[in-house]
Amino acid sequence: MTETRGNPAILKLEHGARLTPESRRTLEALLTDVRTVAPGEDVIREGERPENVHVVLEGFAIRYKNLPDGGRQILAWLAPGDWCDMHIALLRAMDHNIAALSPCRVAFISRTEIERLTIDGGGPLNRALWWATLVDEGILREWLVGMGRRPADKQIAHLFCELTCRLRAVGLVEDGRFDFPVSQEALADTVGLSAVHVNRVLQQLRGDGLIRLEDKVLTVHDEARLRAFADFNPNYLHLDKRG
Amino acid sequence: MTETRGNPAILKLEHGARLTPESRRTLEALLTDVRTVAPGEDVIREGERPENVHVVLEGFAIRYKNLPDGGRQILAWLAPGDWCDMHIALLRAMDHNIAALSPCRVAFISRTEIERLTIDGGGPLNRALWWATLVDEGILREWLVGMGRRPADKQIAHLFCELTCRLRAVGLVEDGRFDFPVSQEALADTVGLSAVHVNRVLQQLRGDGLIRLEDKVLTVHDEARLRAFADFNPNYLHLDKRG
DNA sequence: CGGCTTTTTGACTGGTGTCAACCGCCGTGG
DNA sequence: CCACGGCGGTTGACACCAGTCAAAAAGCCG
Numbered sequence: 001m002t003e004t005r006g007n008p009a010i011l012k013l014e015h016g017a018r019l020t021p022e023s024r025r026t027l028e029a030l031l032t033d034v035r036t037v038a039p040g041e042d043v044i045r046e047g048e049r050p051e052n053v054h055v056v057l058e059g060f061a062i063r064y065k066n067l068p069d070g071g072r073q074i075l076a077w078l079a080p081g082d083w084c085d086m087h088i089a090l091l092r093a094m095d096h097n098i099a100a101l102s103p104c105r106v107a108f109i110s111r112t113e114i115e116r117l118t119i120d121g122g123g124p125l126n127r128a129l130w131w132a133t134l135v136d137e138g139i140l141r142e143w144l145v146g147m148g149r150r151p152a153d154k155q156i157a158h159l160f161c162e163l164t165c166r167l168r169a170v171g172l173v174e175d176g177r178f179d180f181p182v183s184q185e186a187l188a189d190t191v192g193l194s195a196v197h198v199n200r201v202l203q204q205l206r207g208d209g210l211i212r213l214e215d216k217v218l219t220v221h222d223e224a225r226l227r228a229f230a231d232f233n234p235n236y237l238h239l240d241k242r243g
Numbered sequence: 244m245t246e247t248r249g250n251p252a253i254l255k256l257e258h259g260a261r262l263t264p265e266s267r268r269t270l271e272a273l274l275t276d277v278r279t280v281a282p283g284e285d286v287i288r289e290g291e292r293p294e295n296v297h298v299v300l301e302g303f304a305i306r307y308k309n310l311p312d313g314g315r316q317i318l319a320w321l322a323p324g325d326w327c328d329m330h331i332a333l334l335r336a337m338d339h340n341i342a343a344l345s346p347c348r349v350a351f352i353s354r355t356e357i358e359r360l361t362i363d364g365g366g367p368l369n370r371a372l373w374w375a376t377l378v379d380e381g382i383l384r385e386w387l388v389g390m391g392r393r394p395a396d397k398q399i400a401h402l403f404c405e406l407t408c409r410l411r412a413v414g415l416v417e418d419g420r421f422d423f424p425v426s427q428e429a430l431a432d433t434v435g436l437s438a439v440h441v442n443r444v445l446q447q448l449r450g451d452g453l454i455r456l457e458d459k460v461l462t463v464h465d466e467a468r469l470r471a472f473a474d475f476n477p478n479y480l481h482l483d484k485r486g
Numbered sequence: 487c488g489g490c491t492t493t494t495t496g497a498c499t500g501g502t503g504t505c506a507a508c509c510g511c512c513g514t515g516g
Numbered sequence: 517c518c519a520c521g522g523c524g525g526t527t528g529a530c531a532c533c534a535g536t537c538a539a540a541a542a543g544c545c546g
Contacts, residue, residue, distance in 0.1 A: 046478075047478075063384070065384070065388050067388070067392055067393075067474070068474055071392045072392075073387060073388040073391045073392045075384045075387055075388070076384075088377070090370065090373055090374055090377060091374070091377060091481050092481070092483065093478065095381050095384070095385075095478050095479040095481070096384060096479075127333065130333055131333055131334070133376065133380075134331070134333060134334060136380070137376075137379070137380055137383065138338050140380065140383040140384065140387065141306070141308070141318045141319075141338070141339060141383065142338075143387060144316060144318055144383065144386060144387060144390065144435075145308050145310070145316040145318070147387065147390040147391055147435060148316045148390055148432075148434070148435025149310055149314045149315075149316045149435060150310075151533080152533080152534075183491085183492065183493090184492075184493070185492080189391075191391070192387075192390060192391025192392060193534070193535085194534070194535050194536075195492090195493090196493095196494085196495090196534085196535075196536080196537095197533085197534055197535070199492095199493065199494065199495090200494090200495095200534090202493095203494085231310070231311055235289075235290075235336065235338050236338040236339075238334050238335070238338070240335065394501080395501080395502075426523090426524060426525090427524075427525065428524075428525095436502070436503085437502070437503050437504075438524090438525090439502085439503075439504080439505095439526085439527090440501085440502055440503070442525065442526065442527090443502095443526090443527090445525095446526085487546105488545105488546095489544100489545090489546090490543100490544080490545080490546100491542105491543080491544075491545100492541105492542080492543070492544090493540105493541080493542070493543085494539105494540080494541070494542085495538100495539085495540080495541090496537105496538090496539090496540105497536105497537090497538095498535105498536085498537085499534105499535080499536075499537095500533105500534090500535075500536090501532105501533090501534085501535085502531105502532090502533085502534095503530105503531080503532075503533085504529105504530085504531075504532095505528105505529090505530090505531100506527100506528090506529095507526100507527085507528090508525105508526080508527080508528105509524105509525080509526075509527095510523105510524090510525080510526095511522100511523090511524085511525095512521105512522090512523090512524105513520105513521095513522090513523105514519100514520085514521085514522105515518105515519090515520085515521105516517105516518090516519080516520095
């Protein structure tokens with residue numbers, strides 16, 4: 001549906017730091033090894049030694065963990081512009097999986113290259129990527145609030161508010177509409193509910209006119225109303241321009 | 244009960260990186276402005292501009308958010324050796340609160356000093372503090388799994404396994420026992436349950452002989468059994484020596 | 487037109503929340 | 517020294533949100 005105007009990975013970081021023209025060029029140069037990943041396909045698995053950092057350029061990817069009883073918990077949605085595992089470069093083994101949720105285009109960057117530019121370098125990119133990591137942490141915390149203390153309907157509404165903000169930040173929202181190629185089961189694994197209950201909640205939200213969801217496109221007619229319902233405060237996304 | 248042998252902030256980082264004697268001295272020098280914080284007292288509040296980074300040296304602190312309906316969600320337990328907000332130094336406003344849960348001793352470090360040593364510096368401390376941040380993120384993800392997909396009893400058991408590991412890493416566990424000055428209400432706000440239900444679950448765990456909890460001391464007689472029950476895998480703590 | 491996955495529906499179960507009372511501990515103050 | 521008050525822990529009765537199971541309907545794709 002919507003098309004990104006610029007490179008989403010750069011668009012996103014612009015929200016967190018003032019990038020110099022030079023660091024923009026450095027970034028562009030990093031994002032050359034781009035691969036296509038099919039839905040359901042893993043990018044990296046728990047236990048593996050991370051050799052690359054991944055950046056989503058198109059589509060949705062997810063972090064997730066499997067449970068011994070066959071269950072699954074989704075830990076993050078990785079939208080265009082999101083860096084998947086800056087972090088893990090430092091660690092010896094992945095403690096979770098990353099997979100494509102919808103068809104994705106993902107950039108692969110070698111960890112040594114990243115480490116040189118950031119951890120050991122301390123340039124402007126270091127600040128920008130720190131910022132992105134901190135935002136990820138903020139999102140994780142907000143999800144925890146949702147799962148722990150919000151009823152199902154508000155939790156899901158809150159997630160939709162968050163996605164609207166995040167996708168708008170990389171130019172993927174148009175008139176409150178954005179691509180949403182996500183099954184109700186994946187939604188359920190995200191919010192910690194059963195697929196059946198997610199179905200019922202979605203019907204309620206549609207019935208109340210808070211959202212529309214058809215043909216894999218999510219529409220938020222009245223964002224203010226959805227935010228009020230979900231008790232949404234975007235402060236945790238730290239998207240105000242200038243870091 | 245138990246006494247830390249060394250400085251917990253240094254003990255902890257030793258798990259994540261090889262510290263040079265010099266960086267150890269640098270750390271010691273940073274941790275001089277130590278203040279006492281009473282239970283319930285806030286160290287920093289949502290919305291505030293962070294001017295200091297905080298390190299817990301004694302006692303438990305928490306990250307938390309309040310909800311409009313009066314509820315509270317605890318987002319992290321900060322034990323001795325934990326850095327509270329490395330991160331936020333980069334951000335303009337706190338998106339959550341930090342408070343003492345039990346009587347605490349907390350070191351205050353000015354953000355400019357920290358930024359010089361890490362973000363802009365790129366020394367060995369940068370790696371160590373990155374590592375600590377990544378571990379925090381790993382914990383957050385595991386908590387999400389617990390809230391989303393684990394039944395109440397296993398979730399609480401899992402938390403006890405985690406605490407045992409984390410506190411052992413800074414020398415605060417002795418014979419499977421450690422100080423646990425935490426009300427059931429705080430536990431409830433941590434795991435997203437009601438205090439009443441936490442009470443019932445604790446009785447069940449005690450009845451099954453998995454834990455003992457009396458006089459504000461938690462005892463795990465048989466750690467292997469508790470881990471098996473909770474389906475606990477410590478990989479997300481990344482505590483293996485050498486980063 | 488078949489098989490597949492995803493969504494939808496209904497009936498029923500069950501885990502957890504809520505409310506309210508009671509108890510035991512402990513610090514405070516008369 | 518004892519009475520009081522408050523907080524945290526414990527219990528029981530009951531309500532309700534969300535899970536489970538199962539089957540039908542609707543899309544999707546070859």
